[in-house]
Amino acid sequence: MDADSDVALDILITNVVCVFRTRCHLNLRKIALEGANVIYKRDVGKVLMKLRKPRITATIWSSGKIICTGATSEEEAKFGARRLARSLQKLGFQVIFTDFKVVNVLAVCNMPFEIRLPEFTKNNRPHASYEPELHPAVCYRIKSLRATLQIFSTGSITVTGPNVKAVATAVEQIYPFVFESRKEIL
Template sequence: MASADVILGTENKGNSASVETVPDIVVPENVTQPNANEVDRDDNNDSVDVFINNVVCTFSTRCHLNLKRIGMEGVNVEYRRDSGKVMMRIRNPYCTATIWSSGKITCAGCTSEEDAKRAAKRIARSLQNLGFRVRFANFRVVNVLGTCSMPFGIRIGLFSKQHPHQASYEPELHPAVTYKIRSPKATLKIFSTGSITITAPSVENIQLAVQHIYPLVHEHKMPKPKVEARDYKDRD
């Protein structure tokens, strides 16, 4: 019976990732095992590292915001008059906020839900320091982007045929299979190299989506494509 440890981490620019181990993914006993000469046996026990690349959140200040004033008096801001918004950036945690005059603010760029909330509060505090009567309200995470790489390649053509209701594969348009999960809600882009990109409304859904997809793609495992040296020479 094949299993894999799922490790949930974050990719911070220049910082080491904090890692948390979650329960093993167990592949059902009826999974077809490939030829031993075709896939390395060691990959059955390899861990699957899941990295959170971006967390998008929104919140409201419950007050009108003078964008021109923010652009003139704020720090690390960019007033985009044509778009009717202000871009504000902070470094710790790294975040880019889009500020609208209605008081709605969208923050993107964090690598955890905790950092996203901390960044949102820092943005709200910066606006308070400019004299606005800001009340931090209606905070919620709206989208999370995660990535992982399986320890094997995937026959995505066969995979999409076995799951016609959830999977969509148009090789002429995109090299990946789009696989949608209703519960937990998530959308996955599955590549033949074993790389998977997941978008979901929360970090927990990212983790559950990987646990859900592992035994399904394991049935169609194949050797990982090898990049040879001459491939790089051809690109030069």
């Protein structure tokens, strides 16, 4: 088994965060009273609205900015955001769906081996930081992709990046480095 051999790694996307604007002022009190599945947080000045299909949670501000979390793909995030905009239109707001952008993707990937974290950190010092007394994982940052990887000794890697492509590229880039520091099976 070598680092160059084709190993199929399953990257499971667990959360996609997106943001969009409605280009109109939103009356949060009206949304809270007339909308379905809403939580009005008056002290913070926002409304949380949940959709069941796709399963997303939206944070709505009166300025018209909306952040959606919980989707498992970029397409699902856009579909959920559009459904949310449509439900606001049905409440009587002049919503125009604009400035949609995926801002964050969280994914998990499991390596087929365990990793020796101190050795990995020593070999990748400028990019990797490991404080076992504070956190059980190595934090590895790839600045060019704007991705952060949390690498655990079990071989589990949590990747945070700006989009799905960056997350997949980050896993491809990190694989040879973690392969060097894998634990040998006796």
